[in-house]
Every structure is written in structure tokens, then in C-alpha cells.
Amino acid sequence: MMKESKALDVRNVAVAFDDKPVLKNINFTADKGEFIGIIGPNGAGKSTLLKCLRGLIPKTSGEVLFSGQSIHQLADKQLAGIVAYMQQGVNVSFGFSALEIVLTGRYPYLNWWQSESKDDYAIARKYMEFTGVSELEKVPVQNMSGGQRQRVLLAKVLTQETPIIFLDEPTASLDLLYQEEIFDHCKKICLDGKTVLIVAHDLKLAAKFCTRLILLTHGEVVADGLPQFVVTAENLEKTYGLHSAVFVNKVTGHLDIHTYAAATISTNPTVHIIGGGGTADQLLRHLHEKGYNLSIGVLQQGDTDADVAAAFGVESILSSAFTEFSLEAINSNKEKIAQAEMVILTNLCFGQLNLANLVAAFSAKQLIIIEDLPIEQRDFTQGAATKLYKKLVESSNVTVQTTTDFLEKT
Amino acid sequence: MSSGVIKKQILLGVMSIVLITMCAISISWGQVQVPIADTITILLKNMGITDTLQGVEQAEEAVIWHIRTPRVFIGVLTGAALGVSGAVMQGIFSNPLADPGIIGVSGGASLGAVLAVALGLSAQSLYYMPLFALGGALLAVGIILLLAMRKGEIPVMVLLLAGVTVSMFMGALTSGILTFMNENSIREFLFWTVGGLDNRRWEHVHLAAGPVIFGVIILCCMARHINVIVLGEEEARSVGVPVAKLRMGLLFLVTLTTATAVCVSGSIGFVGLIVPHIMRLLLGPDHRTLIPASGIAGALFLICCDLIGRMILPGSEIRVGIITSLVGAPYFLYLLHRMQKGALH
Numbered sequence: 001m002m003k004e005s006k007a008l009d010v011r012n013v014a015v016a017f018d019d020k021p022v023l024k025n026i027n028f029t030a031d032k033g034e035f036i037g038i039i040g041p042n043g044a045g046k047s048t049l050l051k052c053l054r055g056l057i058p059k060t061s062g063e064v065l066f067s068g069q070s071i072h073q074l075a076d077k078q079l080a081g082i083v084a085y086m087q088q089g090v091n092v093s094f095g096f097s098a099l100e101i102v103l104t105g106r107y108p109y110l111n112w113w114q115s116e117s118k119d120d121y122a123i124a125r126k127y128m129e130f131t132g133v134s135e136l137e138k139v140p141v142q143n144m145s146g147g148q149r150q151r152v153l154l155a156k157v158l159t160q161e162t163p164i165i166f167l168d169e170p171t172a173s174l175d176l177l178y179q180e181e182i183f184d185h186c187k188k189i190c191l192d193g194k195t196v197l198i199v200a201h202d203l204k205l206a207a208k209f210c211t212r213l214i215l216l217t218h219g220e221v222v223a224d225g226l227p228q229f230v231v232t233a234e235n236l237e238k239t240y241g242l243h244s245a246v247f248v249n250k251v252t253g254h255l256d257i258h259t260y261a262a263a264t265i266s267t268n269p270t271v272h273i274i275g276g277g278g279t280a281d282q283l284l285r286h287l288h289e290k291g292y293n294l295s296i297g298v299l300q301q302g303d304t305d306a307d308v309a310a311a312f313g314v315e316s317i318l319s320s321a322f323t324e325f326s327l328e329a330i331n332s333n334k335e336k337i338a339q340a341e342m343v344i345l346t347n348l349c350f351g352q353l354n355l356a357n358l359v360a361a362f363s364a365k366q367l368i369i370i371e372d373l374p375i376e377q378r379d380f381t382q383g384a385a386t387k388l389y390k391k392l393v394e395s396s397n398v399t400v401q402t403t404t405d406f407l408e409k410t
Numbered sequence: 411m412s413s414g415v416i417k418k419q420i421l422l423g424v425m426s427i428v429l430i431t432m433c434a435i436s437i438s439w440g441q442v443q444v445p446i447a448d449t450i451t452i453l454l455k456n457m458g459i460t461d462t463l464q465g466v467e468q469a470e471e472a473v474i475w476h477i478r479t480p481r482v483f484i485g486v487l488t489g490a491a492l493g494v495s496g497a498v499m500q501g502i503f504s505n506p507l508a509d510p511g512i513i514g515v516s517g518g519a520s521l522g523a524v525l526a527v528a529l530g531l532s533a534q535s536l537y538y539m540p541l542f543a544l545g546g547a548l549l550a551v552g553i554i555l556l557l558a559m560r561k562g563e564i565p566v567m568v569l570l571l572a573g574v575t576v577s578m579f580m581g582a583l584t585s586g587i588l589t590f591m592n593e594n595s596i597r598e599f600l601f602w603t604v605g606g607l608d609n610r611r612w613e614h615v616h617l618a619a620g621p622v623i624f625g626v627i628i629l630c631c632m633a634r635h636i637n638v639i640v641l642g643e644e645e646a647r648s649v650g651v652p653v654a655k656l657r658m659g660l661l662f663l664v665t666l667t668t669a670t671a672v673c674v675s676g677s678i679g680f681v682g683l684i685v686p687h688i689m690r691l692l693l694g695p696d697h698r699t700l701i702p703a704s705g706i707a708g709a710l711f712l713i714c715c716d717l718i719g720r721m722i723l724p725g726s727e728i729r730v731g732i733i734t735s736l737v738g739a740p741y742f743l744y745l746l747h748r749m750q751k752g753a754l755h
Contacts, residue, residue: 056644080650087644093504094640094695104638107649115634115698160649 005068013062023219035190037210044216046199080108084160088168092141105159127158147178183209207255247311272340279346280305288312297333349378350385484610486709491671493708496682501636509682510668514550517577522546540673547669605676605731614674625667633697680738
């Protein structure tokens with residue numbers, strides 16, 4: 001009974017506008033220090049969820065508890081001392097200055113007859129410094145750029161000094177730099193033990209900064225958990241109707257998303273690619289997006305082609321790096337080649353380690369050789385590869401094309 | 411706190427001094443010219459501060475104390491009420507074009523006044539017309555609020571539309587009653603629709619002083635809350651402002667204050683609209699200075715307009731409601747023009 005209650009506990013919450021359900025059966029809890037991104041396509045109910053949890057719109061059923069206390073037991077000001085809420089696209093009229101706006105965050109702590117004290121001013125200025133808008137104190141908010149305004153409003157929300165903070169698309173219409181900055185501020189706030197719920201449009205940013213994501217669609221929670229388990233190709237297809245590849249970008253180290261239009265062919269012919277060293281990425285992307293049923297091999301572990309294949313969910317036959325291919329890998333590669341309706345040999349460089357790939361190409365029923373550079377320039381086996389290659393080219397079931405030709409025709 | 415606040419306080423102080431000076435001038439100036447020194451002697455004696463009336467004629471005392479002083483008092487009360495109410499209305503609706511008229515105060519008061527005339531009550535006691543006007547104003551605002559209320563909330567747009575509609579409806583009733591009245595009664599009513607400060611007596615001051623002073627003081631005290639409400643309903647609620655309740659309370663106070671003012675002076679246009687505007691341009695949007703400043707400036711504006719109305723035509727006077735509209739309308743159009751250019755929001 002006396003177990004420490006969750007900062008936020010949402011139980012079976014539902015919301016309907018004019019009998020049209022907008023949120024259904026929402027259940028989740030949030031702990032101190034969590035930075036939760038609420039993502040989902042337009043109209044999924046993200047903003048409605050925040051407003052409902054903040055008590056700004058009535059729910060049709062369910063319960064919302066803050067540290068074990070029902071939202072209905074809390075008076076207006078008490079609630080404002082627990083949750084701060086930054087709404088989407090605030091329109092500040094009448095020329096109020098930044099400091100005046102930020103000071104409104106102290107409202108819950110003042111009696112109705114009181115004015116803000118020196119301490120209130122100090123608190124407001126502290127958070128304006130944190131979000132980097134100190135020098136804008138006297139500037140009317142309506143004269144500010146979008147980035148400055150959002151940082152002023154963030155300072156206001158922080159000035160409310162609540163354990164829980166709701167932000168409804170604070171980065172909408174901001175430049176990339178400012179978007180990152182807002183997320184970065186939030187991350188710091190969470191490290192101080194606050195709980196932040198943010199409605200985010202940008203999946204990459206949300207995945208990069210948030211400790212947890214909640215994916216909504218049609219008013220229901222589809223996925224809830226660590227970013228890498230929520231932002232998956234399958235979930236994106238289900239909710240956004242997007243065809244995508246989700247992968248860890250090796251340059252940034254963060255989740256990245258590549259999206260494309262739906263497949264154009266319906267027969268899904270099987271194609272095996274013999275590639276490696278980055279020679280296959282373009283082909284993989286192109287053929288996968290067209291809807292071909294792909295496999296690739298043999299690749300060394302850590303090869304960029306292997307990463308691309310993984311991102312698209314293409315089966316790849318792997319072997320450890322810097323040694324000759326394992327017998328097992330060579331055999332399964334041959335098997336795939338024999339089964340495939342079409343095999344593509346990319347514009348590979350050949351050395352002792354991957355010569356087996358060239359040999360395997362002989363088992364193909366139908367072979368397309370991509371040749372952007374003459375084999376002599378790609379041969380690092382003192383002629384052995386060239387000899388094999390020339391023999392291969394002469395076979396009857398083989399066509400030779402450049403990458404450009406191939407991509408245009410297929 | 412900062413130099414800005416001190417500057418604002420100085421400006422408020424200067425405005426108060428100018429207001430008091432203008433009041434003194436307004437009392438001493440007129441068809442019967444009374445020197446300022448004598449005016450002050452009469453005022454001090456009648457306020458019970460001194461008890462001599464050396465060298466002052468009795469007729470002068472009557473003019474100063476029984477005609478001009480209540481006139482100026484009514485002017486100050488009405489001007490302050492309209493200025494303060496205008497500032498508050500613009501604040502709670504986050505709309506720079508709002509004024510008490512749009513929630514039906516004038517329309518309701520007119521209907522009440524015309525009823526008092528039609529029933530012949532206005533001839534019996536001078537209290538009847540103001541009380542009927544007050545009742546009409548409160549009734550109109552009440553109906554509008556009931557119409558606009560949705561689940562305990564008042565959407566601003568609905569309120570404005572309901573206000574316009576009910577005002578027009580009451581206007582139609584007023585005109586309808588007017589068609590059945592004789593010429594004398596129509597004159598009496600028309601006299602009321604164009605607000606004026608002439609023939610106001612101490613009875614009027616006693617009637618209006620309580621509610622207006624009470625309303626103005628409370629509204630000034632609520633300034634910080636209005637600062638938050640201006641930012642919009644959701645923004646205000648998210649910092650814990652009980653927006654719906656507060657808005658209702660403020661609307662009630664605004665109605666009480668303006669209806670009381672209107673009922674003793676007749677309807678006076680544009681004060682509630684342009685005075686808060688000018689003050690906002692001068693002092694910024696903070697209602698803690700804006701509201702009291704609008705009160706002082708409203709009183710000053712009305713006293714000056716009244717003085718102009720008495721000065722322009724020797725031998726007769728132009729009613730103050732005409733002067734305020736003549737001065738206010740062009741200025742308001744100028745504001746609209748600036749707003750179209752995006753200089754105001």
C-alpha cells in the first residue's frame with residue numbers, strides 16, 4: 001500500500017468528442033526522470049492525450065493519478081504545481097515582454113492578492129538563463145523569432161517548477177539547430193529527476209533524445225518502450241503507412257529512418273546479389289523498394305553492404321572479417337545462387353579473401369554482371385580473378401551492364 | 411523593482427495631478443465665472459474643512475456646489491468606470507476591440523431607460539430612470555451569458571455573437587416602444603441615449619459612487635490575474651487560473667461598474683475602447699499599471715470632453731457623449747488602419 005507511487009499513472013483513459021472516440025483505453029505509467037516522447041501520425045490523438053492528462057479537456061472514462069493522487073482531488077493551483085503544460089502555437093498578443101510571460105509561471109505559488117516577489121523574479125531569470133534568453137527579457141514576445149519564442153515559453157514552463165512537464169510539439173516550425181536545443185534542454189531537465197512528456201513530430205529526434213517512446217495511432221497505444229523497439233519498420237508501416245528502413249546511422253550513432261514509396265511490382269522474384277565493400281548498397285535499396293525478394297552474400301561482418309541489407313531486412317550470408325570465407329558461408333551462398341531466379345554480380349574488387357564469390361557466380365541460372373570498371377583494375381589476385389571473370393562473361397546466360405544502365409532498366 | 415516601474419508610477423502620479431487640476435478648472439469655469447480661489451473656498455467649506463465663506467456670493471456657492479461639483483464627480487466616476495471596464499474587457503477576451511458595449515450593457519440600459527420613460531416613472535422620481543437602466547443592463551448581460559455558456563465555459567466567439575444579437579433585439583424593443591410614445595417622452599429618452607453630465611445632482615453621485623468605486627478597486631486588484639488570462643484560456647488554466655469562474659466574476663464586476671456609470675450619465679461611447687488603447691501604447695500591456703491608468707485617463711478624457719462641450723458654443727452646450735464620439739471615432743479608425751498594417755496585435 002505504501003509503495004512509492006508513480007509520478008504519473010494513466011489508467012484506461014478514454015476521450016470522445018461528440019461521441020466520436022479520440023482516445024481509447026490508454027494505459028501507462030511514468031517514473032521520475034523519464035523523458036517520454038509521444039509519437040504518431042497526424043490525428044492520432046497525441047495533443048488530445050496531453051490536454052486530457054493535464055485536465056484541460058474532460059475524459060469520458062478512466063483515471064489519471066499524479067503521485068498517487070487523482071486529478072479530481074487536486075485544485076487548479078495544486079495541479080499547476082505538479083504539471084506544467086506548454087501548448088502548441090501559443091499566440092502572445094498585446095506586446096507582453098519575455099520576462100512578463102515567464103513570470104506567469106509563478107502563478108500557482110501566489111495568493112490572489114500577492115504580486116511576484118524578488119524570489120519569483122530570481123527564479124524566472126534563472127530559467128531564462130538556462131534556456132538562453134536572458135538578454136531578451138524586455139523584448140515583446142510577438143516580435144521574436146520562432147526559436148526565441150519557444151525558448152521563452154520553455155523558460156516559463158520551467159519557472160512553474162513542477163515535477164512533471166508536458167510539451168506539445170515545442171519544436172514545430174523550428175530550425176534543426178533549435179529543435180535539437182529544445183530536446184537537449186529537456187534531456188537535462190530529466191536528469192534532474194523531472195518527468196517530461198513531449199509530443200514530437202520528428203521521429204529521429206525523439207528516438208535520439210527520449211528515454212522512452214509511446215506510439216499512438218487512431219487513439220490507441222501501439223507501442224511503448226525503448227526507442228529502438230518502438231521505431232521499427234513494422235510499426236512505422238502499421239501507423240504511418242510508411243515503407244521504411246530503420247537502422248543505426250554509423251556516422252551519428254543514432255537511429256535513422258529511410259522512407260520510400262510502396263513496391264511497384266507484385267510478383268516478388270527472388271534475386272541474389274554477390275557484393276561487398278559498398279558495391280551493392282544502391283542495388284539493394286533500388287531492388288528492395290521495387291519489391292524484389294532479395295538475399296546477399298558472402299559479406300564480411302561489418303561491411304557497409306551488410307548494414308544496408310540489415311536495415312532493409314534482407315537476408316545476408318556473413319563470414320568473419322579479415323579471413324577467408326568459411327566453408328559454411330560459401331556453401332549457403334551457392335545454395336542461394338542456385339535457387340535465385342536472377343543473380344547479380346556487383347562491380348566488386350577481388351582479392352584472395354573473396355575469390356570464392358566469383359567462383360560461386362558460375363552456379364547462377366541467370367546472371368547480370370555489373371561492370372563500371374574493367375576487371376583488370378579490380379583484380380588484386382595477380383590475374384587469377386581476371387581469368388575466371390572473362391570465362392564467366394562468355395557464358396550464355398550472362399549479361400553485362402553498368403550500374404546506371406541497370407538502375408534505369410530495372 | 412526596475413526603472414520601468416518607477417517611470418510608470420511617475421506617469422500615473424502626473425496623470426492624477428492633471429486630473430485634479432482639470433477638475434478644479436471644470437468646476438470654476440462656465441457661464442458664471444468663479445475665480446479659482448473662491449471655488450476652492452466654497453469647496454473647502456462645503457466639505458466641512460473650513461467654515462467661512464468670505465467674499466463669496468450665495469449664487470456662486472449654489473452654482474459651484476450644487477451644479478458643477480456633482481457634474482464633475484459624475485464625470486470622474488463615469489470616465490473611470492468606462493476606462494477600467496474597457497481595459498478589463500480587452501484583457502479577459504484577449505481582444506483589443508472589446509468594450510462593455512459588446513456584452514449588451516448599453517443595449518440593456520437603453521431598454522430599461524425607455525421603459526422608465528414609457529411607464530411615466532421617470533417623471534415621478536429621478537431615481538427611476540437610472541435604476542431601470544441598471545436593471546436593463548444586468549438583465550441583458552445575464553441573458554447573453556446564459557446563451558453563451560457551454561458546460562460551464564464561455565467561448566469568446568459565441569459570447570460576442572450572442573452580445574451582438576441580444577443588443578440588436580433589445581434595440582428593436584427600444585425602437586418599438588419609442589414609436590408608441592409622445593414627443594415629449596421621446597425627447598426625454600433621446601436626451602438619455604446621448605450621454606451627458608448636465609443636470610446631474612448629488613443624488614446621482616450618491617447612487618453611482620458606491621458600485622463604481624467598489625468595482626474599480628476590485629478590478630484594479632485583479633490585474634495580475636488578467637495578465638495571465640490575456641494569454642489565452644489554455645495557457646491560463648495550465649498555470650492554475652480558474653479561468654471560467656474568474657471570467658464570470660470579472661464580467662459581473664465590469665457589468666456592475668459600467669451599468670452604474672451608464673445609468674447616471676447616459677450612454678457615452680468610445681471611452682472604454684480608445685482610452686485603454688492609448689494607455690497600452692504608452693505604458694505597455696501590464697494590467698497592473700494599465701487598469702488604474704485607464705481609470706485615471708478615462709476620467710480625464712471625460713472631464714476634458716465635457717469642458718470642450720461647454721466651451722465651443724457660448725450660451726449652450728454640446729453633450730459629452732457627442733464630443734467623446736466625435737473625438738473617439740476618428741482615433742479608432744486610425745487605430746484600425748494601423749492594425750491593418752500589422753502594427754498592432
